[in-house]
Amino acid sequence: MYPVPPAPTPPGQKEVKPNLVGVRNKQRKGVQKAQAKFEPQAFRDQLTKHLESVPPGDFDAVAQKLDVLGNQLDYRKYEQQLFEVLLVGGLLAPGGGFIDDGSAKSSFSVIGSAKEPVEAADLKKIVDVFHKLMRRYKYLQKPFEETALRGILQYTNKFSPIDQEKLAVATSQFVSTGLASANVLVSLKKDHLVKDGSAVTFLTTFCKTYIASESVEHLCSSLRKGGVTDLEGYFPPSKQNATELSAHFKSAGLEGVVAFYLKQKSGQAKEDTLARLKEFVAEEADYDEILTYLEAIYKRAVLTEPEFISIVWTGLMTSLDMTTKPELLPDLAIKEIQEVSPLLEPFCQKPATEVALINTIQIWCYENTKLMNTFPKILKVLYSTDVLSDQAIIYWHAKGAKTQGKQHFLNATTPLVNFLKEQEDSDEEEDDE
Structure with a gap:
């Protein structure tokens, strides 16, 4: 006897799909992870517990441990928390302070493992751990630069002066070795960091560390590519001028940074002055108005006198057809x-x-x-x-x-x-x- 086909579903009713009795549908691992509860503090506790088993100062062992843990802990889901632990030793609350839940700080972190007084060679060993981790898990580099490091730098004043120095030295090495862009420094241009001097102190340490291992030209290239050209913006408002900036960096032995700043400032001033003169000419502005503008630019002394007179001539002659x-x-x-x-x-x-x-x-x-x-x-x-x-x-x-x-x-x-x-x-x- 042939099997009887199922009766057709009446119009307007939902078709009932067959059910395999006794068969368990197993979720894929990726789906399980995505649907798992988000528990950053539990992740932190597991990570710090595993790192405790590594002998202090054995940074090769730390790198190996982090490599293995990538198969046990969900790095992709807890990218921010991973780097907060590795950079500052714990999780940060909104506003930059540590989450105070009685947990112990990680036995390994930039600010916890670096020697005092700070030594660039010592921090280089710690930075190498980050390199090894991100060579193994390449997807971590983007969130490290764009989220984790930026997020910590904007609250750098929450740390002690010695810990700020450690972060500045490490950040310099992250940038000089290609693990991050100098654009992370833009996070320092927050009002609270600029006003209390934290931003310029961090920037100064960053530059001094950089040129200790690379050329001034390499540093200036990194700053330019990272969009860090408005160096005045890192100084407290009362010191945001060429005189204060030049004196500060020269006293720190960073004459090359001063030259870079003046070159960038000069280039921008040329563009702005020429554009404004073209506007004056197009509007057929009164000569007294033009002269007042030129005198103000001249007094700033950002452009040399030969540069200035050349720009003035070029701008004024745009009126000629x-x-x-x-x-x-x-x-x-x-x-x-x-x-x-x-x-x-x-x-x-x-x-x-x-x-x-x-x-x-x-x-x-x-x-x-x-x-x-x-x-x-x-x-x-x-x-x-x-x-x-x-x-x-x-x-x-x-x-x-x-x-x-x-x-x-x-x-x-x-x-x-x-x-x-x-x-x-x-x-x-x-x-x-």
Whole structure:
């Protein structure tokens, strides 16, 4: 006899699936872990208990133990807790303090295992444990950098000065060896860390440790790639200026950091000044408004005088339409230069600045070939409006010219230079009489 097929399910009723009586459905391990209760303190207790069995100071044994524990404890689920234990010895509560539940601190951690006074070589052995752990469990590196380390650094003032130093030295080694980006230092720019000086102290220790094993160029490259360029922001508000910053880092033997800061500051100032000048020109702003702005930038002394005058010239000349017919452009350029000369004259008080301006104009004319033959007329206009002195023009002609189109510009300005020399000679003769 053939089996009778099951009767069709009436419309509107849910189909009842067959049930295998006596068969147990087993969950996959991954599902079990995902659904398991989240118990960070239980994880901490298990981890610290296992680490207790390792002899103090045997960091190779610690690395081996952590390797094995990855198969027993759920590192992926407790990434933050794992690194809190390994960095500071216990779990942190919101606000940065330790969770006070009577538990003992881990026998191994950066602040618990490092010697006092702090030694970089000693901490390097501890940092190597982190390297070995993350080589074995690669998925841990991202949460270590982006969550755990950042989270601890923003509460660094909760630790004692000696523990802050340990964390700073270790962080420097994490960054210099590629385990983290210097961007983790941005966590220090919290108001509470900046105001009490914790941020700048940490940053200083970080930099001193870094250059003890790597070059200043390597450090500056790491800071730049990590977006740590606004070094003033790590200083207390009353000290957020170039003078205080330079004095602080120079006293710490970090002249290279000062040079890096000034270079970054100069580059940003150039971009900002040029952009603002272009806006002024586009808006046809009043010259008094432009001059007030330029004087404020000049007083900050972030840009050298030659850099500043070059930016001013470049910004002001954006008003000139270079698509004008070649036969009309020279006259328009001369007219424009006569009008803007009052904005140049206040900042051309030193021979070096005047020569820098001439070189800027030389390159400008070289790049805008329609104006190459107008170069002598431009110098003559600026001489007549007291922007340039005869000594600056003569010096430029003798040994200050740039290589771009040099011979052409020297030949073109020879009559003007000869005239200026004759003027000098006649003035000297009058003085002698």
